Amino acid sequence: MRHRALPPGDVRLERGVFDDRRELNRRYLGSLTVENLLQNHFVEAGIGDQSWHLRIGEGPGPHDGRDRHWGWETPGGQLRGHFMGHWLSGAAREVAVTGDAALAATLQSVLAGLERCQRENGGQWIWAIPPRFLDRLAAGLEIWAPQYTMHKVLMGLVDVHTDLGDERALRLALAASEWIDDWSSRFATDHFQRMLDVETGGMLEVWADLLAITGDERYARLLQRYRRAEFFDALVAGRDVLTNAHANTTIPEVLGAARAWEVTGDPVWRQAVEAYWKSAVTDRGTFCTGGQTSGEIWTPPFEFAARRGAKTQEHCTVHNMIPLADVMFRWTGEIEHLEYVERNLHNGILAQQHPTTGMVAYFLPLAGGARKHWGTPTDDFWCCRGTLVQAHTRHSSLAFYSAEDGALVVAQFIPATAELTLDGNPVTVTTALGATAARVRPDANAGPVGSRHRPRHWAASVTITSPQPVTVRVRVPAWVDGPATVEVAGSRTQHGPGFVDVHHQGGTTVVGLTLPTALRTESIPDEPGTVAFLDGPVVLAGLVDHERTLVGDPAHPERLLVPDDERQWAQWLPGYRTLGQRRALRFVPLHDVRDEPYSVYFPLEPDESVAQDPASR
Incomplete structure (x- = not known):
């Protein structure tokens, strides 16, 4: 393996948009009460507030959802209890990274509640759904993914153990896993394989994690039992089994295959x-945002024009593809996987969280004049609400890697600090952007003094502190417009996209980076006359309530958009406005759009066609 992730406690975020969004998420995680998180588990176990039973089936109604959890968590819902696992996973990572004492106490109370439920249910069953849901699954009757729901709780318990070393969480997961092993062993292989066609979430990943933790052959058996042969074999054979298939069924399965290879070394898993x-990325392409789905299914390879709608880009798929890109980078060291992560972080994870309320948008519409539809705190416990509370606890884990040659890799321009030991040597590395970087490099044009207009570059700095020599490897992104400048101790060098090694000799080294940017367009592969506008890795959204045609040359976006409202006190602001169009239109980063209607893609017409037929606009 060429790279390794750093332990969660070794990296913390510094001030910036990613830490702001993490803080929004932390507040939401902490706002949910133990009683409400456990409501369905208590109902299934026959314990808890008896007055609650009288209200089952009423729905939010006059309660307005504030006193209990509704939506997919409504008692009686077939996925009830799924959010518990996401909450456990998100809370564990937040505590591991930040040491949040209040959230840690809530987490322990939730574990105590789950422990009680498992005891009341006979010592193994821990879930908020009843075992009879699995009887329906086995009989081929209609039921909504019980194993998906069960996986979420197992995932959360395993993550609590992995991130915090919590032995109680592991005991709960092991006892629950015994029930699944006993149940699943009753079926003939062909019968169970058919049952796996109903979404199982990341069961494979849990079995691989538990195999790594315990070494128990039970989990090796479960890995093989849960390998959906028809899917994996067709995939390795090179057949397109993704087009028009439900994306978030298969991404967790493949993440499980990745973990299985890391634990067992069996090449069949890595091949898959x-x-x-x-199949999903290289031979399929992406929307300009980095997303690849519409209506929760994979788009056809490089055919996206007809798939722009109100339900493009499901948040779950974005969240789950980022760890897959992380896997591919750790295995191969290829920089393209970091570029994929960066694009999806800015235009998926950030864009699908409300910048003020912290709520999630299940989908990211790419139809002209669409609006994001935000969930509410206690009504909309979609799957994407679950992945949201995990996603914003994991930004720090994507900022740095440890390379097999001993270098520390700065993978993303996320303001963060890593404090770790490399070969017995204490090392601290801090990355900064914009005005923060300008304090290190006064000429970075990001503070009160600098260019007359918005600088056409990202200013960044990397500060390395270590008593002994260490190599820090910095990514120069593919979106740079011309050579990037790297400055160390007054010496400047220029570099194209790729990695730049900085050889720190001891003490403190400050590395200044200037990453030139330019507006650029990206067209839809099967509709080249329709383009999106990007600034660095950031997709720009035009604030408009219907699809609009613009006039101009896609090769010269700087003639179409110019900076707008560019300065506020010591900040450069990121907006643009159109130039030379019949009606003015303003553009902002997609991840800053809240409730306004917007468009991302715009048909472009050359100037001469409009001159001949002005009405066409």
Whole structure:
């Protein structure tokens, strides 16, 4: 393996948009009460507030959802209890990274509640759904993914153990897993394989994690039992089994295959992962945002024009593809996987969280004049609400990697500090952007003094502190417009996209980076006359209530958009406005759009066609 992730406690975020969004998420995680998180588990176990039972089935109604959890968590819902696992996973990572004492106390109370439920249910069953849901699954009757729901709780318990070393969480997961092992062993292989066609979430990943933790052969058996042969074999054979298939059924399965290879070393698992990446990304392409789904299903390869709608880009798929890109980078060291992560972080994870309320948008519409539809705190416990509370606890884990040659890799321009030991040597590395970087490099044009107009570059700095020599490897992104400048101790060098090694000799080294940017357009592959506008890795959204045609040359976006409202006190602001169009239109980063209607893609017409037929606009 070429790179390793750093332990969660070794990296913390510094001030910036990613830490702001993490804080919004932390507040939401902490706002949910133990009683409400456990409501369905208590109902299933026959314990808890008896007055609650009288209100089952009423729905939010006059309660307005504030006193209990509704939506997919409504008692009686077939996925009830799924959010518990996401909450456990998100809370564990937040505590591991920040040491949040209040959230840690809530987490322990939730574990105590789950422990009680498992005891009341006979010592194994821990879930908020009843075992009879699995009887329906086995009989081929209609039921909504019980194993998906069960996986979420197992995932959360395993993550609590992995991130915090919590032995109680592990005991709960092991006892619950015994029930699944006993149940699943009753079926003939062909019968169980058919049952796996109903979404199982990341069961494979849990079995691989538990195999790594315990070494128990039970989990090796479960890995093989839960390998959906028809899917994996077709994938490795090179067949397109993704087009028009439900995306978030298969991404967790492949993440499980990745973990299975890391734990067992069996090449059959790695072959499946590499084939999936090739089919899902390399041979399929993406929207300008980095997303690849519409209506929760995979788009046809490089055919996206007809798939722009109100339900483009499901948040779950974005969240789950980022860890897959992380896997591919750790295995191969290829920089393209970091570029994929960056694009999806800015235009998926950030864009699908409300910048003020912290709520999630299940989908990111790409139809002209669409609006994001935000969930509410206690009504909309969609799957994407679950992945949201995990996603914003994991930004720090994507900022740095440890390379096999001993270097520390600065993978993303996320303001963060890593404090770790490399070869027995204490190392601290801090990355900064914009005005923060300008304090290190006064000429970075990001503070009160600098260019007359918005600088056409990202200013960044990397500060390295260590008593002994260490190599820090910095990514120069593919979106740079011309050579990037790297400055160390007054010496400047220029570099194209790729990695730049900085050889720190001891003490403190400050590395200044200037990453030139330019507006650029990206067209839809099967509709080249329709383009999106990007500034660095950031997709720009035009604030408009219907699809609009613009006039101009896609090769010269700087003639179409110019900076707008560019300065506020010591800040450069990121907006644009159109130039030379019949009606003015303003553009902002997609991740800053809240409730306004917007468009991302715009048909472009050359000037001469409009001159001949002005009405066409």
